[in-house]
Amino acid sequence: MVGIIGYGVYIPRYRIKTEKIAAVWGEDGENMAKGLGVFEKSVPGPDEDVATISVEAARNAVKRAQIDPTDIGAIYVGSESHPYAVKPTGTMVAEAIGCAPHMTCADLEFACKAGTAAIQVCMGLVKSNMIEIGLAIGSDTAQGRPGDALEYSAAAGGVAVLLGKKNAVATIEHTSSFTTDTPDFWRREGQAFPSHGARFTGEPAYFRHVGEGARALLEKTNTTVDDYDYFVFHSPNGKFPVAMGRQLGVPKEKLEDSLVVRQIGNTYSASAMMGLANVLDIADPGSKIFMTAYGSGAGSDSFVIRVEDEIVKRRGEVPTVQDYIERKTYVNYATYAKFRRKIKALG
Amino acid sequence: MSEKGVAQFWRKIKAIYTIQGDHCTTCDTYYFPPRVVCPECRRKGQLEKYTFKGLGEIHTFAIVRQAPDTFKRQIPYIVAQVELDEGARLTAQIVNCDIEDVHIGMRVRSCFRKITEYGESGIIVYGYKFEPTMKVTGHE
Amino acid sequence: MGKRVAIIGVGMSKFGELWDKSLADISLEAGMYAIFDAQVKGKDIDGLIIGNMSAGRFTGQEHLGAQAADWGGLGNLPAYSVEAACASGGAAVRQAYMAILSGEHDVMLVLGTEKMSDVNQSMAMDTISVASDWEWEGMFGATFPALYAFMARRHMMEYGTTEEQLSMVTVKNHKNAAHNPWAQFQSPVPLEVVMKSGLLADPIRVLHSSPISDGAAGLVMCSAERAKEFTDTPVYVESSKQAGDTLALHDRADICSMSAVVSSSRSALKEAGLTIKDIDVFELHDSFTISEIIITEDIGIVKKGEGGKAVEEGLTEIDGKFPVNVSGGLKARGHPIGATGVAQIVELALQLRGDAEKRQVDGVEKAMSVNIGGTGATSIVHILGR
Numbered sequence: 001m002v003g004i005i006g007y008g009v010y011i012p013r014y015r016i017k018t019e020k021i022a023a024v025w026g027e028d029g030e031n032m033a034k035g036l037g038v039f040e041k042s043v044p045g046p047d048e049d050v051a052t053i054s055v056e057a058a059r060n061a062v063k064r065a066q067i068d069p070t071d072i073g074a075i076y077v078g079s080e081s082h083p084y085a086v087k088p089t090g091t092m093v094a095e096a097i098g099c100a101p102h103m104t105c106a107d108l109e110f111a112c113k114a115g116t117a118a119i120q121v122c123m124g125l126v127k128s129n130m131i132e133i134g135l136a137i138g139s140d141t142a143q144g145r146p147g148d149a150l151e152y153s154a155a156a157g158g159v160a161v162l163l164g165k166k167n168a169v170a171t172i173e174h175t176s177s178f179t180t181d182t183p184d185f186w187r188r189e190g191q192a193f194p195s196h197g198a199r200f201t202g203e204p205a206y207f208r209h210v211g212e213g214a215r216a217l218l219e220k221t222n223t224t225v226d227d228y229d230y231f232v233f234h235s236p237n238g239k240f241p242v243a244m245g246r247q248l249g250v251p252k253e254k255l256e257d258s259l260v261v262r263q264i265g266n267t268y269s270a271s272a273m274m275g276l277a278n279v280l281d282i283a284d285p286g287s288k289i290f291m292t293a294y295g296s297g298a299g300s301d302s303f304v305i306r307v308e309d310e311i312v313k314r315r316g317e318v319p320t321v322q323d324y325i326e327r328k329t330y331v332n333y334a335t336y337a338k339f340r341r342k343i344k345a346l347g
Numbered sequence: 348m349s350e351k352g353v354a355q356f357w358r359k360i361k362a363i364y365t366i367q368g369d370h371c372t373t374c375d376t377y378y379f380p381p382r383v384v385c386p387e388c389r390r391k392g393q394l395e396k397y398t399f400k401g402l403g404e405i406h407t408f409a410i411v412r413q414a415p416d417t418f419k420r421q422i423p424y425i426v427a428q429v430e431l432d433e434g435a436r437l438t439a440q441i442v443n444c445d446i447e448d449v450h451i452g453m454r455v456r457s458c459f460r461k462i463t464e465y466g467e468s469g470i471i472v473y474g475y476k477f478e479p480t481m482k483v484t485g486h487e
Numbered sequence: 488m489g490k491r492v493a494i495i496g497v498g499m500s501k502f503g504e505l506w507d508k509s510l511a512d513i514s515l516e517a518g519m520y521a522i523f524d525a526q527v528k529g530k531d532i533d534g535l536i537i538g539n540m541s542a543g544r545f546t547g548q549e550h551l552g553a554q555a556a557d558w559g560g561l562g563n564l565p566a567y568s569v570e571a572a573c574a575s576g577g578a579a580v581r582q583a584y585m586a587i588l589s590g591e592h593d594v595m596l597v598l599g600t601e602k603m604s605d606v607n608q609s610m611a612m613d614t615i616s617v618a619s620d621w622e623w624e625g626m627f628g629a630t631f632p633a634l635y636a637f638m639a640r641r642h643m644m645e646y647g648t649t650e651e652q653l654s655m656v657t658v659k660n661h662k663n664a665a666h667n668p669w670a671q672f673q674s675p676v677p678l679e680v681v682m683k684s685g686l687l688a689d690p691i692r693v694l695h696s697s698p699i700s701d702g703a704a705g706l707v708m709c710s711a712e713r714a715k716e717f718t719d720t721p722v723y724v725e726s727s728k729q730a731g732d733t734l735a736l737h738d739r740a741d742i743c744s745m746s747a748v749v750s751s752s753r754s755a756l757k758e759a760g761l762t763i764k765d766i767d768v769f770e771l772h773d774s775f776t777i778s779e780i781i782i783t784e785d786i787g788i789v790k791k792g793e794g795g796k797a798v799e800e801g802l803t804e805i806d807g808k809f810p811v812n813v814s815g816g817l818k819a820r821g822h823p824i825g826a827t828g829v830a831q832i833v834e835l836a837l838q839l840r841g842d843a844e845k846r847q848v849d850g851v852e853k854a855m856s857v858n859i860g861g862t863g864a865t866s867i868v869h870i871l872g873r
Contacts, residue, residue, distance in 0.1 A: 013443050045442065046420050047461040051473060055459040063485070083471055092473060096364040096459050098398075319483040327483045329445075338420065359622075380623050407742065409636030410689035411628065415609040415616075418628055426628045426688075428637055428737045436737040438620075440628040451644060462627060474627070 002123045003168020003308070004161055005133065006065020009277050010056035011157045011264055011324035014043035016336045018152050024333045025147050032152060037238015041155035041265025043331060044141045046339050050079045051089050053158035054139040055096040061135070061160040062097055064169075064318045069099040072162070073131025076121050077107050078114025078269045080187070080194075081141045093137065103131075111185060112234055113295030114138060115159060115269040120175055120301060122163040133164040140268035145193035146342055153237050155265030157324075159273035169311035170280060170289070174221050174304040178213035185296035196296075202240075205298050210234065210244050213300035214292045221304055225249050228304075229287040232275040234294035235261035241275075257282065263325050276305075278321040285309040356472050363474035366457055368435060370397035377433040401457035403431040403477070408441065408449055417463045425449050429477050443478035454480045492587050493714035493721040494871070495707050496525020497833040502702035502821030503671040510546050510602040513703040514555050517826075518598050521705030526717050527594060529559075532707070534592040535566035538579030538599040539825035542568075544614040546605050555598065572618035573774060575599065576704070576828020577729075577858030577867030583708050584727045593710055599829030600703035611699050615824070618861040620735035632687040632696055634736050634862050635775040639690055642743045642777060646792030650690055654681035655798045656776035657694050657818055663805055664815025666845035669830075671700050671821030695776045700821035704830035722836045725853070725870045726758035736862045743792075745778075745863030748785040752857060755868040761853060763787040766870070768838050768848045769809060770831035770856040773816040779803075782857050783811060786868075805848060813838070813846045828858035828867065835871050 017040045019029025033039045044053070054077055062069055075090040082089050090105035108114045108121075115138015122134025139158030144151030163172075184205030187194035197205075210233055218224060225231075231254045233241035238261050245255045258275030267274050272293035279289055289305040337343055359380075361367045368379030372393045376385070379399060385392025408427035411418070418424070425441040427449070441449055442460065455477040462474040480486035498520025500513040508516070514537070522529065535556055543549045552566030571578040576599030586592040603611050616625040619634055629637075642648045658678050664670035676694065684694035707717075714721035730750035733739050739746070756762060763786060771786075773779035780794035788809045789797045797803055803811035814820050814834040817827055835854035837843045854871045 047440075047442070047476070049461060049471075051471075052459050052461060055473075059459075060485075092364075095360050096473070098365060318485055323482045327481070406737075407637040407641045409629075409633040409640065409691070410686070411630055411633050412686045412688065413612075413632070413693075414628075414630055415612045417613075418630075419609075421628075424628065426630075426633050428742075438624045438627050438629045438735070438737050451640070472626075476627075 001171050001173070002126045002163055002165060003171040005164040005166065005168050006061045006067065006162040006314070007160065007277055007280060008057045008060025008064055008318055009157065009159045009274060009321050009324060010053050010060065011042050012044045012048055012053070013327060013329050014045060014331050014339070015040045015328045016043055016331055016333065020333050021152055036152055037242070037262055038153045038265055039262055041153060042157055042267070043336055043339060044156040048156070049083045049141055050077070050081050050139045050158070051083050051092045053141065053156065054089055054093050054137045054160065057139065057158040057160035058093050058097050058135060058137060060318045061162050064314050065162045067133060067162065069097045072099040072133045072135050073103050074122060074125050074134045075099070075103065075105045075137070076118035077137045077139060078110065078118045079107070079138070079140050080109055080111055080114065080268055081143065082107055110299060111295035111297050112236070112268045112271050113293040113299060113301050115273050116293040116301040119161055119163065120177070123172060123175065126163050126165060133162055136161045136163060138269035138273045140270055142266065142268040143193055143340065150196065153266040155267050157264060157267035157270045157274055159270045159277050161273065167310050168308055169314055170308055171306045172303055173306055174217060175301065176213070176217045176220060177299060177301045178209055178216060179299035180209070182298035184298055201296070205296060206236065206240055206294055207244060207247065209298050209300040210292050210294050211247055213302045214248060214290070217302040217304065227288060228290040229254065230257060230279045230283060230289045231255050232258040232272055232279060232289060232291040234272045234292065235259060235275060236266045236271070238262045260321060260325060274321060280307065280311065281315070281320040281322065283307045285311060353470055356470065364459065366399040366401055366475055368397055368399060369394040377435045379431065379435040379437050399431050399433055399435070403429045403455055405441070405449065405451055405453045405455060406430045406436060407451060410446055427477070429455055440476045441478065442476045448479070456480050456484050456486070491711050492584050492724045493709055493711050494724065494832065494836050495709055495714050495718045495721050496521045496527065497836050498524055498705040499669045499830060499833055500703045501669050502700050502823060502826070504604045505701040506604065508701065510542055510548065510600060511554055511558050513602065513701060514598050514600040515559050517600065517703035517705035518555065518559055518596055521596065521707050525707035527707055529561055531594050532561065532564065532596050534586060534595045535561070535564050536579045536582045536586070536595060536597050537566065537568040538575035538577070538828055539568050539601060540570055540572055540575045540618070541614050542602070545601065545603055571865045571867070572860035573772070573824050574828055574858045574860035574865045574867045575825040576830065577856070577869065578828065580706065580829060580832055580869060581727045581729060581867055584724055587708060587710050593713060595708050597706040597708060597829060598703060599826040601823035601825040602701045603699045603823060604701050608699070623735055624737070630688060632691050632775065635777055636688040636691045637736060638742050638781065638862070639777040642781065643690065645743055646795070648780065648795035650682065651678070652780070652795030652799050653690070653695050653776045654678055656773060656779050657681045659798060659804055660773065660812050660816040660819045663813045663846060664819030667815050667820060670815045670819055671698060672815070672819045691775055691777070697774050697817035697822035700823040702821055702823035702826045702830070704826045704833045706829060706832055720840045722839045722871050722873065725872045726755040727869050728755040728758065729865065729867045730754070732864050734861065734864045743781065745781060745785055745859065745866060747863050747866035748782055748857060748859060751866040751868040752786040755855070755870050759870045761870065766853050766855045767851040768813060768835065768854045769811045770814065770834055771811050771816070772857055772859045773812060773818050774822060776818065778859070779811065779816065786857060805846065810848050813848060831856040831858060832869060832871070839871055839873050
């Protein structure tokens with residue numbers, strides 16, 4: 001059985017409050033925050049990017065898994081804000097964690113589900129014994145167009161997951177996906193900011209793919225919502241996953257621990273994985289987790305995960321999601337715009 | 348460093364990504380950056396590669412308020428000499444730290460950050476910076 | 488060792504932002520003044536050494552020796568540049584000294600020259616910082632002022648040196664430069680203004696730092712036997728010594744002292760058969776005011792740690808026991824990098840000849856210059872006498 005043998009996260013230090021962004025555009029900040037279910041979001045510093053975030057998360061994962069990094073046979077980094085359009089983030093991560101050169105690597109893109117796609121790729125390589133250990137990373141420094149609704153939620157963070165067969169802290173029992181050509185949110189080559197179909201991103205996109213994907217896996221595994229202790233859905237904001245849960249009949253408590261989006265925003269390729277990591281930080285051995293990540297374009301990846309006894313031994317060595325959430329320094333809109341290079345003249 | 352030269356930076360990747368230097372087994376001294384020759388022992392020295400743990404303390408520091416274009420966006424920033432636990436000292440920016448809090452003797456650990464980039468179309472140089480040890484660095 | 492090499496003529500261009508003049512223009516200007524001052528003929532000169540840090544990066548031109556000889560009308564004169572960062576000028580003087588001592592050359596023209604304003608400030612700062620360990624200090628964010636700030640902060644912590652004392656060096660040097668017609672800045676600056684000036688890298692402020700400058704200085708040097716052919720007031724090089732230290736500041740155990748300065752000044756004094764108390768006037772490298780303070784300690788004017796107090800008590804004023812930088816130093820005279828080491832010698836020669844006019848120190852018999860490169864990786868000391 002393939003499992004998660006280690007995981008690590010990284011969230012940058014800076015935060016900007018929803019109301020600060022709203023004030024610039026003349027919107028009602030308090031209502032905006034409540035309506036979106038996002039109160040503040042993480043902001044990367046000027047010297048941070050998907051590569052640096054991925055390395056910090058990966059180093060945490062390796063530390064938690066207590067493995068020799070040279071045993072990693074593959075690194076896949078999923079993101080929609082890779083530092084290079086051509087030159088994989090994975091190569092920088094490989095050198096930085098000391099697992100180069102006898103391994104394979106590539107970068108992935110599938111909007112917010114590139115990280116879970118990376119998990120599936122690594123699962124296949126591990127299961128088939130092509131590699132011993134795989135590293136899957138979902139990491140983003142997503143950009144929101146100034147003045148657009150997505151500016152309130154587009155955040156930065158990364159989650160690294162090590163897949164292997166020995167000493168798993170959580171076993172991935174099943175995975176399946178649901179993919180269609182649905183143009184809800186996209187970015188053309190060379191464009192600085194993405195575009196989206198506004199309300200079209202709801203029912204025909206997010207809800208359809210997460211809903212159908214989740215139902216399909218439940219059916220395939222002959223399980224119902226009651227068989228799971230925790231649910232994690234991709235969180236573009238604090239409302240969609242809650243509404244999804246209602247549609248599927250998931251009790252609110254089972255969803256609570258995954259909703260870190262409220263305090264850090266949507267970390268795109270890291271979003272669902274960050275919710276999963278937060279759950280793994282606290283879940284008891286024997287717990288069952290159901291996760292569905294969603295990526296625009298569109299597709300969903302669903303997973304059935306069982307928490308193992310091993311997880312208890314590996315807590316305490318490495319900072320938790322909550323540790324990173326609590327570590328924060330607020331910035332104002334001007335500093336945020338400077339850090340995120342939204343000021344044209346700065347280039 | 349030549350503005351567009353990639354080899355010059357590529358040659359140092361192990362050193363600047365993982366703080367890999369040298370250890371002279373003859374005089375038991377740790378060196379960073381990596382050396383060609385042990386300055387103490389010269390021809391009698393035996394250098395082997397050594398990756399530093401990345402922990403150390405601040406020996407001295409400065410708050411840079413005027414900087415060339417490559418660092419302009421980050422001012423004011425802290426730059427310091429960090430004395431690594433193994434004995435070698437290097438120069439690096441201190442991040443995740445408010446200017447009022449930095450002090451000589453502060454414990455720090457290395458992190459992976461962007462150092463510079465050669466314009467919008469040039470390569471990005473990554474490397475080490477240091478941050479104060481805290482809960483999210485795995486220390487208390 | 489005594490008098491084997493003499494300085495028979497000196498010349499300077501003005502130091503400052505010289506928009507109308509190219510590097511070659513100022514080099515030639517200083518060279519010609521030195522030649523006229525020496526009362527030599529062009530054909531008497533048999534070699535040219537140029538001290539220059541980075542004409543390539545500042546102006547795009549290398550091969551300065553050939554250019555200066557050619558454009559100066561000195562045709563096939565053997566000429567080349569030497570480089571030791573901010574000690575390039577001192578290195579050029581030393582090179583000529585050794586060439587004449589060896590007997591290979593008889594009468595040499597020495598130029599120190601730099602033109603820093605042909606690039607914008609950001610590029611100038613980048614070029615200045617290659618005097619340090621650019622790869623392991625500059626590239627990681629340590630600007631050149633930050634490196635001196637490292638030294639200042641430790642010096643303040645270990646010896647109680649104050650920001651006020653750092654600023655008093657500026658006040659002294661500007662006051663002195665008021666009488667130096669070639670100085671970049673010739674007006675006094677009040678202490679409060681220095682202390683309020685913008686920060687470059689805490690605790691170092693803009694007015695603790697030498698400026699970006701254009702300028703050139705020149706000397707004519709010859710063997711001691713021939714000196715009296717040309718002048719009645721030759722000045723002799725009593726010793727010329729150089730020492731080195733690690734390129735990177737972080738490789739030094741104690742950053743409050745420059746061991747290259749300690750070593751080179753000690754051997755220079757030894758060779759000249761003198762103690763520090765015998766020196767009547769000093770040109771000490773004040774790229775930043777903290778470096779003047781540290782150098783006064785390292786050459787032995789005061790004990791380690793007392794450099795700040797010394798300037799506060801007026802020990803290094805023009806009428807003090809150890810007058811330092813009566814020309815205005817790098818801070819007020821200006822610091823066209825390659826020119827500085829030669830300009831220091833020009834000033835000391837004028838002092839020894841009694842030609843320093845309003846900034847003349849009384850009874851100068853012996854003079855010492857300390858010219859350093861980077862954060863002290865190179866130190867070149869000259870002791871001159873009458």
